[in-house]
Amino acid sequence: VNASSVPRRPGGKARVWWDWLRGVVLRADEVLRFDLHQRAQHFLLMVSVLVLTFTGLPEKFWDFGPSQAFISFLGGLERVQDIHHIAAYVMGLSCVYHALYLIRPIFIEGKLFVLGMIPRIKDFLDLFQTIRYWLGFADNGPRFGRYSYLEKFDYWAVFWGVAIMAGSGAILMWPELATRVLPGGVVLMAYAAHSDEAVLAVGWIFLVHIVRAHFFPGVFPFNTSIFTGRVPLHRYQEEHPLEYEAMLKKGRAEEPSGARDNPAGKGPAR
Amino acid sequence: MSRWLHRAAWGLPLALLFLLLISEPAGAQERCLVCHQLRGLVLTLPSGEKLPATVDRTAYEASAHGEVPCTDCHGDRPSPHPKTTYNSLGEYRVGLAQTCGDCHQEAEGAWEQSVHGKAVAGGQTAALCSDCHQPHGTVEPSLVALFTPTCGSCHQVVIDSYLKSVHGQAVAQGKTDAATCVDCHSREQKAHTLQAGREAGSPSSQKEIPLTCGRCHPKPLASYESTFHGRDWRLGVRGEEPTCIDCHGSFGIQPAHGPETSMTVDRLSSICGRCHQGTTVSFAQGWPGHEEPSPNHFPLAYYTERFLIYLTAGAMAFGILHVELDLLRWWVDRRRGRTK
Numbered sequence: 001v002n003a004s005s006v007p008r009r010p011g012g013k014a015r016v017w018w019d020w021l022r023g024v025v026l027r028a029d030e031v032l033r034f035d036l037h038q039r040a041q042h043f044l045l046m047v048s049v050l051v052l053t054f055t056g057l058p059e060k061f062w063d064f065g066p067s068q069a070f071i072s073f074l075g076g077l078e079r080v081q082d083i084h085h086i087a088a089y090v091m092g093l094s095c096v097y098h099a100l101y102l103i104r105p106i107f108i109e110g111k112l113f114v115l116g117m118i119p120r121i122k123d124f125l126d127l128f129q130t131i132r133y134w135l136g137f138a139d140n141g142p143r144f145g146r147y148s149y150l151e152k153f154d155y156w157a158v159f160w161g162v163a164i165m166a167g168s169g170a171i172l173m174w175p176e177l178a179t180r181v182l183p184g185g186v187v188l189m190a191y192a193a194h195s196d197e198a199v200l201a202v203g204w205i206f207l208v209h210i211v212r213a214h215f216f217p218g219v220f221p222f223n224t225s226i227f228t229g230r231v232p233l234h235r236y237q238e239e240h241p242l243e244y245e246a247m248l249k250k251g252r253a254e255e256p257s258g259a260r261d262n263p264a265g266k267g268p269a270r
Numbered sequence: 271m272s273r274w275l276h277r278a279a280w281g282l283p284l285a286l287l288f289l290l291l292i293s294e295p296a297g298a299q300e301r302c303l304v305c306h307q308l309r310g311l312v313l314t315l316p317s318g319e320k321l322p323a324t325v326d327r328t329a330y331e332a333s334a335h336g337e338v339p340c341t342d343c344h345g346d347r348p349s350p351h352p353k354t355t356y357n358s359l360g361e362y363r364v365g366l367a368q369t370c371g372d373c374h375q376e377a378e379g380a381w382e383q384s385v386h387g388k389a390v391a392g393g394q395t396a397a398l399c400s401d402c403h404q405p406h407g408t409v410e411p412s413l414v415a416l417f418t419p420t421c422g423s424c425h426q427v428v429i430d431s432y433l434k435s436v437h438g439q440a441v442a443q444g445k446t447d448a449a450t451c452v453d454c455h456s457r458e459q460k461a462h463t464l465q466a467g468r469e470a471g472s473p474s475s476q477k478e479i480p481l482t483c484g485r486c487h488p489k490p491l492a493s494y495e496s497t498f499h500g501r502d503w504r505l506g507v508r509g510e511e512p513t514c515i516d517c518h519g520s521f522g523i524q525p526a527h528g529p530e531t532s533m534t535v536d537r538l539s540s541i542c543g544r545c546h547q548g549t550t551v552s553f554a555q556g557w558p559g560h561e562e563p564s565p566n567h568f569p570l571a572y573y574t575e576r577f578l579i580y581l582t583a584g585a586m587a588f589g590i591l592h593v594e595l596d597l598l599r600w601w602v603d604r605r606r607g608r609t610k
């Protein structure tokens with residue numbers, strides 16, 4: 001093969017990796033569910049939440065022996081709080097990133113709410129259908145679009161949780177500043193809120209979110225889609241049939257047996 | 271010549287009397303006290319310092335040492351006394367502590383570990399046996415009311431402040447269970463094991479103060495531990511986290527709810543401002559004191575907590591139930607041979 005006759009993109013191996021990361025190149029049997037921005041946001045959020053959890057919980061349950069052992073292992077409360085604050089800034093960064101990501105389509109496509117996270121009436125009907133399915137009144141669960149109602153719930157839980165945690169955390173970090181504009185009672189309120197909302201967030205992440213995302217039939221033991229952005233086509237068909245059909249309808253998806261360069265790789269309809 | 275005659279006229283009879291008395295087979299006590307009960311006897315040490323050498327016979331005989339012969343402590347010192355081996359009062363005092371330790375070994379051992387004992391060992395002037403106890407006297411300083419004058423003979427400023435405090439006032443009114451010096455400065459509440467606040471492990475050190483105060487004030491201690499300050503104190507390593515005395519004062523401590531001394535917002539605001547730069551009255555209003563939030567006390571925090579508890583219970587119940595029922599239904603479908 002004459003190398004010069006094959007058009008090659010510049011950049012060599014790094015370019016190949018970059019293209020893979022962005023999802024420009026996809027296999028025929030996979031769909032790009034999350035673009036690089038979404039994956040990067042999730043990664044920043046995940047890392048910061050894990051660090052915040054492991055530095056925050058020992059502070060909340062400081063009376064518990066292992067907490068104190070862990071705190072002194074890290075070098076004392078001051079050090080633990082420093083780490084907690086750095087992780088909080090990383091979480092704030094992921095929020096700013098997401099906010100920019102949300103308003104970007106307004107300028108590009110002139111459209112708002114392109115993520116499809118806004119709850120619709122269908123979501124409530126879907127929940128009703130799920131309950132019927134659980135109880136055996138229906139043979140099938142609901143057919144979901146891009147995001148199921150549980151995934152939307154998950155998203156808004158983070159939205160709410162981050163707002164509460166960051167707001168109360170900022171008050172606790174700068175109580176002198178906060179009480180210049182707010183009544184003094186907010187410090188104690190923030191203390192209670194920060195501590196209690198943390199338990200809700202950690203409980204939800206470890207007992208619901210991780211279990212539902214990873215420890216479920218079909219994906220057990222680890223669901224890689226939020227890290228690679230890719231979902232196998234057959235699973236996409238099962239889990240998000242309406243979205244899949246919409247992709248087919250638009251002519252942007254083909255059967256798995258189809259072309260090597262899957263147009264669906266450009267990402268689901270937005 | 272008349273000077274010599276003059277001296278002989280007085281001196282010879284005196285010397286004879288003296289010889290007569292000491293030649294008598296009396297106890298050592300009697301022999302020593304012939305001279306040493308005379309008022310104004312002073313030994314001038316080589317350093318120029320003066321050591322009083324007068325003993326009050328009545329007080330001595332009534333004291334715990336009343337039966338102990340002088341020579342047990344002072345050694346056999348034939349008359350005329352040989353020159354003293356101590357050059358200064360300091361040297362003399364250290365020697366004295368060792369002498370007491372010959373009999374009072376336990377007390378001396380404890381004292382050596384105390385802030386006073388360590389200071390003396392380090393060449394500083396600090397309280398030793400004879401500063402609190404009078405070897406020839408009857409004063410027994412372990413009586414609560416006597417701590418203040420005893421300690422105050424060196425720590426005057428501190429005692430002046432203490433006497434005006436809630437503790438000092440209570441002791442003055444005869445309430446002997448109120449805190450005195452030893453209650454906060456000694457783990458065993460004994461004067462021989464006094465420790466300074468700067469000493470690690472001392473009951474008045476930053477790490478121990480809340481526990482020391484908590485011995486008598488358990489409720490404020492419990493609520494303190496539930497606040498940010500208490501938690502920081504427990505887990506902190508800087509040793510700067512605020513404890514009881516940083517807000518309430520130490521020696522001159524006043525009741526928080528007294529008519530003149532109550533913790534008003536204005537007063538609190540200046541107290542908070544010692545550590546928190548740029549505080550306002552609003553900041554001080556946010557301090558819950560030693561009371562948990564309740565519907566009447568900081569209702570905002572109370573109802574926030576209630577709301578979040580219900581929200582957590584509700585959301586977790588929904589989430590876990592959803593996950594479990596999804597799995598259950600999947601399992602049922604599989605059992606029925608439906609691929610999913």
